Amino acid sequence: MSDRVAIVAMAQTRFERKKGGERFQEMVWEVVKQVREQTGLDFHKPGQIDSAVTCSDDFFDSRTISDAPMGDLVGAHLGPEEKVAQDALQAVFYGWVGILSGHYDVSLVVAHCKESQASSRNLITHAAFDPLFSRGVGLDYLTAAALQARAYLHKFAIPAEQTAAAVVRDRRHAGLNPKAQEQRPVTVKEVLSSKPICDPLRELDIYPVSDGAVAMILAREKRAKELTKKPVWILGGGNCYDSYFLGDRNLADSYSLRQAAARAYQMAGIKNPRPDLDLAEISAQCSYQELLWLECLGLAEDGKAGKWIAARGTNFDGEFPVNTSGGALAGNPLLVSGMARAAECFLQLRGEAGKRQVKGAKRALAHGTTGPAGQHHCVMVFSNE
Amino acid sequence: MKRNRNVAISGIGQTKHRGHRPDVNQAELVWEAVQDALADARIDLKDIDCVVHGNMELFEGVHQPDMWHVLGSGAFGKSGIRVTTGGTSGATVAAAADHLVASGLYDTVLAIGFEKQEEGQTTTGITAMADPLWGREIQTGAITGTTGLMWVNEFGARAEWAAAKTRVKAAKNACKNPKAHLRIQITEQDVMNSRLLAFPLRLLHMCPESNGTCALIYASEEQARRYPRQPVWIKDHITTHREETFHRGPTARVESSVGGTHDNPAGITGLRAQLSTMEVAATTLFKRNGITNPLQQVDLFEMYDPSSWWEIDWTCLFLGLERETVLNMIEKGEFEIEGSFPINPSGGVVSTNPIGATALIRVAEAALQIRGDAGEHQVPKPVKTALASGFGGTLWTVLHLLVKEL
Numbered sequence: 001m002s003d004r005v006a007i008v009a010m011a012q013t014r015f016e017r018k019k020g021g022e023r024f025q026e027m028v029w030e031v032v033k034q035v036r037e038q039t040g041l042d043f044h045k046p047g048q049i050d051s052a053v054t055c056s057d058d059f060f061d062s063r064t065i066s067d068a069p070m071g072d073l074v075g076a077h078l079g080p081e082e083k084v085a086q087d088a089l090q091a092v093f094y095g096w097v098g099i100l101s102g103h104y105d106v107s108l109v110v111a112h113c114k115e116s117q118a119s120s121r122n123l124i125t126h127a128a129f130d131p132l133f134s135r136g137v138g139l140d141y142l143t144a145a146a147l148q149a150r151a152y153l154h155k156f157a158i159p160a161e162q163t164a165a166a167v168v169r170d171r172r173h174a175g176l177n178p179k180a181q182e183q184r185p186v187t188v189k190e191v192l193s194s195k196p197i198c199d200p201l202r203e204l205d206i207y208p209v210s211d212g213a214v215a216m217i218l219a220r221e222k223r224a225k226e227l228t229k230k231p232v233w234i235l236g237g238g239n240c241y242d243s244y245f246l247g248d249r250n251l252a253d254s255y256s257l258r259q260a261a262a263r264a265y266q267m268a269g270i271k272n273p274r275p276d277l278d279l280a281e282i283s284a285q286c287s288y289q290e291l292l293w294l295e296c297l298g299l300a301e302d303g304k305a306g307k308w309i310a311a312r313g314t315n316f317d318g319e320f321p322v323n324t325s326g327g328a329l330a331g332n333p334l335l336v337s338g339m340a341r342a343a344e345c346f347l348q349l350r351g352e353a354g355k356r357q358v359k360g361a362k363r364a365l366a367h368g369t370t371g372p373a374g375q376h377h378c379v380m381v382f383s384n385e
Numbered sequence: 386m387k388r389n390r391n392v393a394i395s396g397i398g399q400t401k402h403r404g405h406r407p408d409v410n411q412a413e414l415v416w417e418a419v420q421d422a423l424a425d426a427r428i429d430l431k432d433i434d435c436v437v438h439g440n441m442e443l444f445e446g447v448h449q450p451d452m453w454h455v456l457g458s459g460a461f462g463k464s465g466i467r468v469t470t471g472g473t474s475g476a477t478v479a480a481a482a483d484h485l486v487a488s489g490l491y492d493t494v495l496a497i498g499f500e501k502q503e504e505g506q507t508t509t510g511i512t513a514m515a516d517p518l519w520g521r522e523i524q525t526g527a528i529t530g531t532t533g534l535m536w537v538n539e540f541g542a543r544a545e546w547a548a549a550k551t552r553v554k555a556a557k558n559a560c561k562n563p564k565a566h567l568r569i570q571i572t573e574q575d576v577m578n579s580r581l582l583a584f585p586l587r588l589l590h591m592c593p594e595s596n597g598t599c600a601l602i603y604a605s606e607e608q609a610r611r612y613p614r615q616p617v618w619i620k621d622h623i624t625t626h627r628e629e630t631f632h633r634g635p636t637a638r639v640e641s642s643v644g645g646t647h648d649n650p651a652g653i654t655g656l657r658a659q660l661s662t663m664e665v666a667a668t669t670l671f672k673r674n675g676i677t678n679p680l681q682q683v684d685l686f687e688m689y690d691p692s693s694w695w696e697i698d699w700t701c702l703f704l705g706l707e708r709e710t711v712l713n714m715i716e717k718g719e720f721e722i723e724g725s726f727p728i729n730p731s732g733g734v735v736s737t738n739p740i741g742a743t744a745l746i747r748v749a750e751a752a753l754q755i756r757g758d759a760g761e762h763q764v765p766k767p768v769k770t771a772l773a774s775g776f777g778g779t780l781w782t783v784l785h786l787l788v789k790e791l
Contacts (some may be wrong), residue, residue, distance in 0.1 A: 058441070059442065101485075130410070
């Protein structure tokens with residue numbers, strides 16, 4: 001393995017239900033400008049930012065080649081830019097790979113998504129299903145999630161109060177995060193009496209429609225130490241695809257998340273994730289996923305995460321803080337979620353998380369997922385040491 | 386380019402690219418190429434650690450298609466990533482596979498470029514590339530006669546004949562390539578009589594819409610030397626993108642023929658004088674690999690040629706040649722399979738164009754030629770060094786340099 005790689009700068013927009021006054025290019029420029037200012041880097045090559053990884057989606061942007069409007073914003077004037085069209089933690093992963101390969105020294109990674117532009121984001125994720133067998137039965141990521149919720153909740157007989165507790169926790173954390181979208185605290189009762197959307201999921205169980213962008217600068221060890229006093233090192237990363245048809249998978253579990261986590265842990269030298277990590281940021285698009293993903297990451301016993309969350313064990317001041325940012329349930333667009341998780345790890349590990357700061361945090365995990373009911377997962381582990 | 390470790394291509398697979406494939410769905414079309422690559426490499430799916438997938442999703446209207454395509458890509462249980470950059474997607478997939486192996490994270494990576502264009506409307510898909518507030522009304526995909534017009538303005542009928550001859554060369558090569566889509570027997574006169582799209586660009590100058598997949602297997606040096614196939618080494622590659630708008634001056638050379646002369650481009654000021662991505666990619670790549678005379682030091686060039694006019698124009702830009710020189714070389718047949726510097730022995734993009742796969746097919750053909758396994762379309766001279774280019778976005782370039790010996 002070559003040099004170590006660190007995140008040296010990060011900026012995120014405030015996440016909002018509808019950024020009606022900004023085009024997606026403007027959201028991107030807002031965060032790119034900030035990471036340039038933080039590091040003093042510009043786009044002149046060589047020696048400055050020497051490559052860019054963008055993350056966006058032709059469907060959500062309603063643009064064929066959705067990275068074409070990015071070139072002007074990420075310094076790709078006669079230079080390299082590559083687009084990852086998955087959850088943005090994969091873009092961070094790919095930025096890391098580009099430096100490990102020896103090809104680049106300093107990479108800009110930026111992800112954006114304006115879910116508010118689509119009349120229905122379910123219509124977009126419906127198109128992710130094959131037109132032959134799956135579209136006809138009306139599947140989209142929401143209905144797929146509802147099927148998975150049923151399978152998981154039934155298997156362990158998990159009461160709705162426990163999944164609601166995850167929403168309560170995330171909203172409480174969001175109230176402490178000035179960048180979070182839904183900052184108003186909610187109660188278990190409010191979650192359980194919110195509008196039914198797709199049984200068993202209710203309005204507050206589902207991540208809200210959201211707009212926003214995140215940017216980071218990644219650098220090789222030598223450059224990282226020049227660029228910041230507080231680099232956040234990438235210790236390891238792993239990802240994995242599951243099978244496509246929902247019926248081919250055990251929806252009450254996640255094979256691909258267990259694989260992705262095992263790969264990341266092995267590389268990061270993590271033998272027992274719970275004591276070896278100080279906090280985790282998990283991409284849950286629905287409340288039950290806060291439980292299921294936590295278990296598949298090996299951070300909670302199977303079927304027991306809900307009880308732990310309800311007992312406030314995963315609060316920012318609890319024994320193992322989860323989603324101190326407020327998580328995706330407080331509002332992050334589909335593609336940006338995994339990178340917003342990594343952004344929170346960055347803040348926590350630098351001691352810059354304000355009122356929600358986890359004391360003495362040294363190692364943090366970020367998780368991102370792509371596809372229906374968590375078909376693809378990415379896990380990365382960061383450290384400030 | 387600096388690299389953590391060496392990387393080789395250890396397997397090459399393609400579908401037979403065709404205009405109509407109602408017999409297979411998308412995942413099945415992907416599987417055909419994956420199977421072909423595994424058979425060529427003589428390795429098993431279980432040897433693959435990671436899968437890279439790329440295409441242009443608004444062509445088929447399938448969101449995040451790597452999810453469904455897991456059924457054909459064999460990515461179940463494997464690591465994987467999806468990268469897309471428009472027309473350059475295939476070349477970016479190839480670059481990503483090189484990054485992933487060179488990083489040390491994966492020993493064997495499967496790179497897949499895919500498109501099934503009959504399932505969508507390509508021009509509609511490309512038109513959606515332009516900004517909805519400005520540009521979309523005039524966006525016409527890759528159908529532009531501008532480049533050809535520059536040539537005709539300067540060289541008249543001689544240029545039209547050169548473009549037609551270049552198209553006929555592609556057709557002859559494609560007839561020798563069983564994987565090619567348009568395997569047609571045409572004459573220069575047929576090309577010049579074909580339907581006019583935008584003067585002087587005619588239907589036969591343009592690339593078709595194809596259905597197909599290309600799959601390449603990338604391996605670390607250690608692994609590649611163990612695998613049965615002769616490795617083809619990745620010497621270098623470069624990605625050169627640019628701004629969102631097309632009209633900030635496509636190339637310095639083209640602008641100079643409008644505003645002034647070749648010798649005196651002084652009349653050009655500001656942004657209009659900017660270099661093309663082809664020139665920047667090639668000069669940078671050549672410089673860092675000690676190539677001072679590409680015609681001598683490179684054995685063949687598999688170029689992404691969306692139209693025959695662009696092939697002749699970009700031959701100037703990539704190789705740093707004057708137009709007059711290129712016209713002479715075309716007239717002498719230097720770019721034919723038997724010529725001194727073969728360009729597009731596969732038949733090129735004007736013969737075969739499943740867009741997400743197209744740029745990867747260029748890399749595949751370059752590798753096949755280096756291995757000497759191109760069959761009837763194998764160039765007769767020894768091939769030790771080959772270039773493969775990708776084109777996409779707003780005149781973006783990705784350029785790969787492959788070699789037989791490290």
